[in-house]
Amino acid sequence: MTILCALKRAHLCTNSLGMALQFEILARYKRARAAKLTLPHFTCQTPLFMPVGTQGTVKGLTSSQLEDAGCQIVLGNTYHLALRPGADLLEQLGGLHHFMNWSRALLTDSGGFQMVSLLHLADITEAGVTFQSPVDGTSMLLTPEESIHIQNKIGADIIMALDDVVKTTITGPRIEEAMYRTLRWIDRCIAAHSRPSEQNLFGIVQGGLDPHLRDVCCQGLVDRNLPGYAIGGLAGGEDKDSFWRVVAQCTAQLPEDKPRYVMGVGFPLDIVVCSALGADMYDCVYPTRTARFGTALIPEGMLKLKNADMATDVRPLDASCSCMVCKRYTRAYLHTLVTREAMGSQLISYHNVAYMMKLNNDLHKSILEGCFPQFVQGFLRMQFPKGNVPLWVCNAMEVAGIDISMCLSPEVASS
Amino acid sequence: MKVEDPRNLRSIGDSTSIRDIWDLPSSQIMKFSFSVRVWSKLDRARTGTLNLGTGKPLADTPCLLLTTRKGLPAFITPELLDEIYPAANLLQISPIHFLETPPTSLISGVGGIHLLVGLPEYGLAAFARDSLMCEANGQGTTKLGAAFETSGGRRLVGPSKYMELVNALKPDFWGSLPDEVPAWVSTKRNRMSVDRTLNWLDHCLSLHSVGAIFGTVVGGVDLELRMHSAQETAKRRVSGFSLGGFGLGESKEERAALLEVAIERLPAELPRHVSGLGMPEEVLEAVSAGCDILDSTYPHTLTTGGYAMTFPLSIQDEHDSEKLSIEECATLGSDSSKINLRSMSYRSDTSPLLKSCECHACCKYSRAYIHHLLNTHEMLAQTLLDIHNVTHYLRFFAAIREAISQNSFDQYKSWFVSRRR
Ligand SMILES: [Zn+2]
Ligand SMILES: [Zn+2]
Numbered sequence: 113m114t115i116l117c118a119l120k121r122a123h124l125c126t127n128s129l130g131m132a133l134q135f136e137i138l139a140r141y142k143r144a145r146a147a148k149l150t151l152p153h154f155t156c157q158t159p160l161f162m163p164v165g166t167q168g169t170v171k172g173l174t175s176s177q178l179e180d181a182g183c184q185i186v187l188g189n190t191y192h193l194a195l196r197p198g199a200d201l202l203e204q205l206g207g208l209h210h211f212m213n214w215s216r217a218l219l220t221d222s223g224g225f226q227m228v229s230l231l232h233l234a235d236i237t238e239a240g241v242t243f244q245s246p247v248d249g250t251s252m253l254l255t256p257e258e259s260i261h262i263q264n265k266i267g268a269d270i271i272m273a274l275d276d277v278v279k280t281t282i283t284g285p286r287i288e289e290a291m292y293r294t295l296r297w298i299d300r301c302i303a304a305h306s307r308p309s310e311q312n313l314f315g316i317v318q319g320g321l322d323p324h325l326r327d328v329c330c331q332g333l334v335d336r337n338l339p340g341y342a343i344g345g346l347a348g349g350e351d352k353d354s355f356w357r358v359v360a361q362c363t364a365q366l367p368e369d370k371p372r373y374v375m376g377v378g379f380p381l382d383i384v385v386c387s388a389l390g391a392d393m394y395d396c397v398y399p400t401r402t403a404r405f406g407t408a409l410i411p412e413g414m415l416k417l418k419n420a421d422m423a424t425d426v427r428p429l430d431a432s433c434s435c436m437v438c439k440r441y442t443r444a445y446l447h448t449l450v451t452r453e454a455m456g457s458q459l460i461s462y463h464n465v466a467y468m469m470k471l472n473n474d475l476h477k478s479i480l481e482g483c484f485p486q487f488v489q490g491f492l493r494m495q496f497p498k499g500n501v502p503l504w505v506c507n508a509m510e511v512a513g514i515d516i517s518m519c520l521s522p523e524v525a526s527s
Numbered sequence: 528m529k530v531e532d533p534r535n536l537r538s539i540g541d542s543t544s545i546r547d548i549w550d551l552p553s554s555q556i557m558k559f560s561f562s563v564r565v566w567s568k569l570d571r572a573r574t575g576t577l578n579l580g581t582g583k584p585l586a587d588t589p590c591l592l593l594t595t596r597k598g599l600p601a602f603i604t605p606e607l608l609d610e611i612y613p614a615a616n617l618l619q620i621s622p623i624h625f626l627e628t629p630p631t632s633l634i635s636g637v638g639g640i641h642l643l644v645g646l647p648e649y650g651l652a653a654f655a656r657d658s659l660m661c662e663a664n665g666q667g668t669t670k671l672g673a674a675f676e677t678s679g680g681r682r683l684v685g686p687s688k689y690m691e692l693v694n695a696l697k698p699d700f701w702g703s704l705p706d707e708v709p710a711w712v713s714t715k716r717n718r719m720s721v722d723r724t725l726n727w728l729d730h731c732l733s734l735h736s737v738g739a740i741f742g743t744v745v746g747g748v749d750l751e752l753r754m755h756s757a758q759e760t761a762k763r764r765v766s767g768f769s770l771g772g773f774g775l776g777e778s779k780e781e782r783a784a785l786l787e788v789a790i791e792r793l794p795a796e797l798p799r800h801v802s803g804l805g806m807p808e809e810v811l812e813a814v815s816a817g818c819d820i821l822d823s824t825y826p827h828t829l830t831t832g833g834y835a836m837t838f839p840l841s842i843q844d845e846h847d848s849e850k851l852s853i854e855e856c857a858t859l860g861s862d863s864s865k866i867n868l869r870s871m872s873y874r875s876d877t878s879p880l881l882k883s884c885e886c887h888a889c890c891k892y893s894r895a896y897i898h899h900l901l902n903t904h905e906m907l908a909q910t911l912l913d914i915h916n917v918t919h920y921l922r923f924f925a926a927i928r929e930a931i932s933q934n935s936f937d938q939y940k941s942w943f944v945s946r947r948r
Contacts, residue, residue, distance in 0.1 A: 168899065172906040174607065175891070197899045201875055205895060213891045423628055426637055436606050440645025442637060448597055448628040452678060454906060455599050462604070 131339040132269070133312045135371050139480045142513035143363065143390035146479035149371055151269040152310055153209060154216040156184040158371065158392040159475045161383065161468045162219060163400065166192050168212040170465065171400040172458040175214045181435065181462065182469035185217040185269070187395045190262055191226035195246065199265040207267030218268035219395070221375075222259045228277045236276055238293065256297040257304040260313070264306050272342065273301040275316040280350040287320035294318045295332040302336065312339035314373060317362050320345060321354045330365040340371040343391070347376035352504040356385055360511050363390035380409060380471055384491055385505055387475050388484075388512035394472075399464035404457045406450040409467045411494040415443070417460065422447035435466035485514045492519040499523075559700060559739035559766055561588075561798040561819075567936045571790060571817030574931040577798060579650045579699045584616040588798065588819040589810075589931075591924045592619035592652055593917060594659050594827055598644035601659070601827060602906070602913040605645050610887055611914065613921040617650040619822050621657040622692035622701075623675050626682055631695035639697030639737075652820070653693055653701035653738075654769060655684075656802045659824055664775075665708035665716070670723065673706055686730035693731075693738070700739040702769035702800065703728040710748045710776035717747040721756045724771070728763055739766035741800055744789050748777045753785050757792035767798040770818065774803025779812075786816035807838070807864075807923065808947065811940045814927055826916035829865060830909055833901050835880040836919040838864035840926045842942055844883065864947060866894075868912065873898040886918035887911075 134150040149156040162185040163170045163178070170178055170186060178186065188208055193199070197211070205211050208218055227234045227243050234243040240255035256274040263271035274297055276290035298315050305313050315333040319325030333341055343362045346355055359374060366372050371392045377383065378396020386394065399409060408415040410430040416422075425443040437446075437459045449456030478487035488509070492501050499521025509516045563575035577586040593600055598620050600608060608615055620640055625631070634643055641647045655673065667674030672685030689704040706723040708716060724745045732740065742765040746753035760768060770789060773782065786801075793799060798820060804813045805823025813821060829836060839845035861867050866880070879889035880897065888897070888911035900908035930939035 167903040167905050168896070169905045169907045172910060174887070174907065174910065176887075177604070177606075180606075192903075196903055197874065197895070201895075204875060205877060205893075211893075211896055211899075213896070424630065424633055426633065436604070440605060442643070444629045444633055444637075445598075445643050445645075448625075449599070453596050453599075453601070455596070455601065455604070458604060458906065 131312060132308070132310050133339050133371075135340070135369060137368070139482070141479050141482070141484035142388075144388050144475075144479050144484055144512065145390060145392065146476045147371070147392060149392070151185070151217040151312070153218070153269050154184055156217060157473070157476045159383065159387040159472045160184055160393050161378070161472045162187045162393065162395040163465050163468070164189070164395055164397045165212070166397075167196070168193060168208060171404070171461050172454075173462060173465065175212065177462060178214070178465070179216065181466040182473060183216065183465065185219050185393075186214060188218055188220045188266065188268060189226055190220045190223035190259065190266065191230070193220070193266055194223065194262050199262040203265035203267070207265075209267060217270070218266075219270040220263045220266050220268040220272065222272045222274040223254055223262070224259065224274045225277050227254065236290075236293075238296075240274070256300040260301050260304040261306075264311065267307075268311065270312045270314055270340065271305075273298050273313060273315050275318055275344055278318075278320065278345065280320055280345050280348040280354075283320070287318075287322060288325055291319040291325045291329050295329060298333060298336060298338075302338075314338060314340040314342050316342045316344035316375070317366075318345050321350060321358060323357075323361055326358060326361055327365065330362055334365070334367060338370070340373060341366050342373040342375050344375050346374065347378075347382075347396075352502065353507065355382075356389065356504055356508040356511075359386050359391060360389045360508065378468070380468070380491075381495060381505065383468075383471065384475065384488060385508045385512075388488060388509060388514055399468050400461045403460035403464045406457070406460065408446075408460050409464045411491070412497075413495050417443065417446050417450045417456070419447075429460075429463050430467065433463065433467060433470065435463050437463040437466075488514050489516055489519055492516055561767065561796070563796070565932050565934070567815075567931050568934060569937040570815045571787075572814050572931050572936045573817065573819070574928045575798075575819065577650075577820070582648065583699060584614065584648065584650050586617050586650060587928055589814045589924060589927055590617055590820055591921060592617050592800075592820060592822040594657070594822060594824055595620055595624075595644075596659060597624045598640060598646075598651075600913065600917070602830065602909040603917065604910075607887060607910070607914060608646075611918055611921070612885070613918075613925050615917055615921060616648070617652065617820075618646070619657070620644075620651050620653050620696065620698060621655060622653050622689060622696060623655055623657065623677060623682070623684065625692055625696065626677065626684070626688075627679055631691050635695040635697070639695070641697070643696075650700075651696075651698045652800075653696055653698035654741075654800070654802060654822070655689070655702065655704055656707060656771065659827060665706065665712060665720065668706050668723075673704060686727045687734065689727075690731055690734035694734070694736050697737045700741060700766065702741045702771075703731040703743045703765075705743040705745055705769075705771040707745060707772045707775065708747050709772075710781070712747060714749060714752075717749050717752055720745050720747065720772075721752050724756065725759050728760065728765075732763060732765075741765060741767040741769040741798075743769045743771045744793075745772045746785070746789070747772055747775075748781050748785065750784060750788050753789045754792055757789040761793050765797070767800060767820075768793050770799060770801040772803075773801055773813075774805070774809070783812065783816065786813065786818070790817040808944055810923075811927070811943060814931075815936070815940060823920065826913065826920045829916050830913040832867075833869040833908070833912070834861075834865040834867055834916075835897075835912055836865050836916050837861075837881050838919075838923075838947070840919075840922050841939075845946065868894060868897050868908075869901050870898075880912075880915050881919070884915060884919065884922075886915050888915040 136148045147158045165186045166189045259274040276293040278290045319329045373393035378398040406418040428438040560578045672683040706720040742760040746756040800820040801818040805825045873894040876894040930936040
């Protein structure tokens with residue numbers, strides 16, 4: 113096993129000119145792609161969803177449970193890991209993989225987004241992100257170099273460039289400033305990256321909802337020939353029609369032969385739409401967070417286990433799911449657990465992660481088998497049995513070249 | 528003892544998609560039974576086998592019943608429970624946990640507690656007392672029923688309600704509803720507790736349809752009443768006995784005498800369960816007195832405190848274990864029987880919780896990682912600690928059985944107690 117991994121790593125280094133990944137598209141349907149993504153620690157299939165393991169653990173699940181659920185890449189948050197247990201300690205203990213006993217792939221974010229969203233006093237200048245230490249209140253600075261330096265120590269398969277994060281709902285010159293700064297910072301990140309043959313640095317496309325700025329940013333990043341690209345600055349409260357248009361624009365402009373990661377996207381419907389538009393990777397805390405509030409993800413949408421009608425429902429969460437939870441438990445029993453016992457949210461988290469993995473596996477398989485439109489249609493029919501598919505989904509699917517007219521009720525179809 | 532026809536269970540359970548294990552012809556169905564293999568020569572300790580019937584585990588005694596919350600261990604998901612070795616296949620459930628939801632009709636509809644909690648191949652034993660979630664202290668109990676402090680407030684449960692729950696849950700064995708009182712109550716209250724518990728036993732027997740019934744013996748700290756309770760309970764048609772009212776304020780000396788007078792009056796061939804004696808020394812004491820089935824909140828208590836059990840399980844084990852000086856123990860917040868994973872000293876410790884342990888947590892994770900999980904309030908910390916603590920405690924019970932089999936239980940007990948002092 114270890115020898116195989118080492119061989120694989122050596123192979124990757126020599127074959128892809130300093131890039132530690134291979135991206136092979138196995139099949140396409142119009143813009144959608146099913147690919148094999150070979151990373152130093154694991155060979156993944158896309159479209160793929162990455163559960164968030166903020167502190168080096170995905171909410172209560174062991175690494176063997178994550179494997180059983182089909183997880184391929186787990187996302188770690190650099191900001192949290194740098195605070196506890198600390199980057200130096202992680203390096204000393206053999207990196208995050210070893211620390212959390214996860215032999216498959218990892219991705220770390222840059223830490224910038226977490227700072228801006230969690231700390232009120234974060235301030236962005238050309239040097240980097242200035243913030244107050246949550247430990248002792250002193251002023252600290254996260255530069256692009258420092259972010260990469262920390263991520264090199266953590267040792268994930270994919271690391272993210274530090275970008276200048278702005279809320280998508282903001283407009284005006286700040287968006288433009290952030291986009292150009294992100295481009296300047298990518299060069300500092302590339303220069304600081306000390307392990308390019310073991311870790312893949314992804315650049316992040318910024319530019320808000322402005323097509324021209326997105327265009328400039330895509331072009332600038334593509335010129336740097338990075339191993340993969342992320343579409344950033346979305347999933348922040350922008351309207352859905354703007355959201356999908358940015359994704360569609362970026363996926364059209366980014367190179368065919370590189371993976372595309374839409375950051376922070378995780379509602380099942382969003383993933384289906386983005387995949388139809390040609391995106392490959394996603395991450396979101398949604399499946400585990402919603403589980404803590406007693407909500408299970410099922411093909412029909414959401415199932416609120418706290419609701420009184422669950423008390424007498426003897427069906428499994430999802431009859432089409434083969435996870436441990438669906439094999440063993442009724443909704444009624446989970447209802448009794450969910451309000452009081454931590455085990456309740458743990459079991460629902462387990463199912464929700466398994467559901468997301470299955471959804472992405474189904475996307476992959478349907479593209480491979482040439483029945484992607486049928487899969488999308490089936491998905492939409494389950495989620496919108498009354499045919500009230502949102503307009504933004506209809507618009508996006510038109511661009512994706514997928515006919516969903518049979519999923520729409522006559523009123524929606526004619527409007 | 529009546530055994531429910533498995534085909535009836537099946538027809539009730541058909542509406543669910545939960546798998547059933549009731550596919551055997553009735554001729555192959557075995558009943559609950561208990562047999563003693565080795566009797567200790569110097570005390571009343573014994574080792575034997577509890578046979579819960581076809582499709583169920585054979586459990587060697589003395590054995591540990593794991594505590595649960597609403598039927599599942601608090602931190603260990605079922606497929607991780609499956610992996611624990613020695614097998615963690617006996618769980619204690621409390622009917623009181625199921626007072627509110629789900630409705631009893633639903634519980635029996637899905638086929639009982641085993642299928643409800645997704646553990647069809649486990650041995651599930653129902654006893655009213657549960658110090659984790661609800662504690663009976665004798666207060667508020669009337670002739671109509673025992674009072675329990677639950678998360679939903681104080682609830683009065685009489686024998687009819689109790690049997691409605693038991694018959695729906697269909698545990699493999701279960702204890703009759705007791706009126707348990709702490710050590711400090713008056714003789715009058717204590718006598719009432721004995722009479723009531725016998726009354727309720729008769730009531731339970733008259734309503735009982737499934738599983739093996741254990742008659743509950745009470746009597747507080749009164750030797751006469753203990754004797755009387757044991758004698759009278761032994762006259763009933765029961766499959767075993769549950770020694771109630773221990774760990775409720777009696778002294779160590781009182782306890783030994785109370786266990787002795789009660790157990791002397793119980794038929795030797797039937798199994799004895801005791802609740803509330805869960806600390807390692809208490810377990811040894813209870814086993815020495817002749818108890819076969821014990822529950823314990825000790826692993827749970829250590830887990831929630833961030834501790835891992837590290838005490839040696841045998842004299843041989845002791846030589847191999849790490850030696851900590853008194854100073855080290857003080858700074859680590861640990862002692863010779865457990866380590867405190869919250870201590871900063873484990874921050875970069877790559878060793879497992881316990882080198883000689885082969886549990887999931889010890890095989891796959893380091894002390895440093897578990898320290899980090901505790902530090903960041905991640906629930907996986909409790910899952911991993913509990914897997915280790917439960918495994919270690921099950922190994923402790925295995926060591927006890929081994930010592931009894933080798934006729935050296937008395938030595939084992941002396942060694943264990945002396946090194947903990
Ligand atoms: Zn499931
Ligand atoms: Zn262990």
